Amino acid sequence: MARRICPRCGSRNTAIILRGMPVWSLELQEKMAKGEVVVGGCCITDCDPTHHCNKCKIDFNRPTGEMEMRVKQVHFSPGGYHGGYQDLTIIKTGLAIVARYYPPYGNPELVEYEKELSFNEWMNFLHDLFRCYITDWKQEYVDKNVLDGTQWELTIDFDEGMKLRRYGSNDYPPHWKKMLAVFKKYEILG
Ligand SMILES: [Zn+2]
Numbered sequence: 760m761a762r763r764i765c766p767r768c769g770s771r772n773t774a775i776i777l778r779g780m781p782v783w784s785l786e787l788q789e790k791m792a793k794g795e796v797v798v799g800g801c802c803i804t805d806c807d808p809t810h811h812c813n814k815c816k817i818d819f820n821r822p823t824g825e826m827e828m829r830v831k832q833v834h835f836s837p838g839g840y841h842g843g844y845q846d847l848t849i850i851k852t853g854l855a856i857v858a859r860y861y862p863p864y865g866n867p868e869l870v871e872y873e874k875e876l877s878f879n880e881w882m883n884f885l886h887d888l889f890r891c892y893i894t895d896w897k898q899e900y901v902d903k904n905v906l907d908g909t910q911w912e913l914t915i916d917f918d919e920g921m922k923l924r925r926y927g928s929n930d931y932p933p934h935w936k937k938m939l940a941v942f943k944k945y946e947i948l949g
Pocket of ligand 1: 765766767768769770812813814815816817
């Protein structure tokens with residue numbers, strides 16, 4: 760059985776969470792013994808996570824549609840001591856959704872620009888972004904053994920003052936490349 764990668768720690772030692780009253784069988788017992796399946800209680804809501812990591816003991820993969828609707832601003836700044844920082848802010852107002860990009864200081868190959876997103880593009884972008892499991896990431900990915908190197912920060916502002924912040928220094932979450940591909944897909948970074 761192919762196991763899903765934990766979006767927090769990258770382990771493949773993950774299980775599917777069974778909800779409700781599972782029908783007991785030898786097969787189910789074996790899967791539970793191997794840690795492929797955990798039984799997650801019978802309370803089923805719309806925001807229950809579907810998977811569990813046996814290594815870092817978190818549940819992951821909650822539906823995020825409702826959160827996506829409430830996003831007001833996305834800010835992403837990958838960069839580093841040597842190459843400088845890129846800075847992307849996408850703001851949703853009552854009038855428009857605008858992405859503003861600032862290249863690293865002193866890099867003549869990248870230019871500053873503004874791009875307007877349609878409401879559909881914005882919602883698709885957010886959905887793709889949340890499908891990188893950003894809500895399941897650790898708050899910080901830090902490798903203390905590297906000096907300088909690269910730092911990055913992702914912050915998302917929701918209505919009612921809620922905020923999600925993820926930060927890294929020379930270390931990255933398992934779905935980092937997938938997330939960079941999302942920014943590329945909508946042509947809003949670099
Ligand atoms: Zn994990």
